[in-house]
Amino acid sequence: MTTGLAAQHTARAARWIDILLRQFPELLEELAPGRHGATAPSRTRPGTDGGTAPVRLHVSDTIRDITDGVVELEEAVREKLGLGRPARADAPERLRRIAGLLDDVTAHPVLAGHVLDECRRMARRCGRTLGTPETLVRINGRCPWCDSVSLRALPAWRTVICVNPGCRCTDEECGCVNNPAHRHTWAETGWAQLAEESGADPREIATLVDDVHEGEAA
Template structure:
């Protein structure tokens, strides 16, 4: 994968995460203990969502600062997370020229996109791959982008084909 995929995922999902912080404040309903929906704006803050937002906000700020510093660019004014993500995305061509920076941007963007997805209740993304497992010859190869891993999901096998660029025995 590349960092653009993770940045676009964050751009798309971040507003959902903000809205998820207190859905009742946005016209949503919550359930009263014992059943039955209750309207209003008294829904308590969901701490795991709040923690994810803080982590992503801090992460995006730090990532943009690191990218700009490494590329020798002047600092830019503070901005909301989506604006910062678009600014980082606009620098990806230059980032790609620095393998260390490119790996860092991809790792951080993937981590933050996964954190956002988990806070929104999404299961880990899994992508079916063409081809056969080199260990058991089944057509059960799957990519797990959040882990940067390709593995055989055939229960008796479980062979890891790629994990951080290395094949397991």
């Protein structure tokens, strides 16, 4: 693996870290008292309070898996960079510290690939547990129709959309003209033109799509 490819890997890892930082707190909220019918009785041992909310084991397992994974990843990164063992911290703080070391990780291609694989795996497991069918990933550039920074990629669908609810195009065959719930979309064949008109990078869009397919194949 070349250093250039390693730089691509760390750039992609940074995106997955950003997604994980936004989604991980939602996992903790899923376990918070009062969520998902806390007043309903749960099956408990005799003599215990039957009015407490049942433990959502799949959420708890995911939190533990991601927390352990982040700890192990930060320790691996710091060991390779000769930085010693990290101070104790929660998962989000460790993720931010890993993100701060990505420039140095670029000099170690094998490590860069490992960081990408782990960040992608953890983010995708987090999304699955939350029931998120597709993560919207921000694309640089402005929508050619509404000039908003509202372009998002849906990697699994190989599509870019404008998420601005007020955006309307001039294509009479596009659903956004008459249906407020419809969003203007660009299929893969339209990415080059979209990049030219919006300032987006077609390579960035393709990279995000590749991330999804690589993650599913892993």
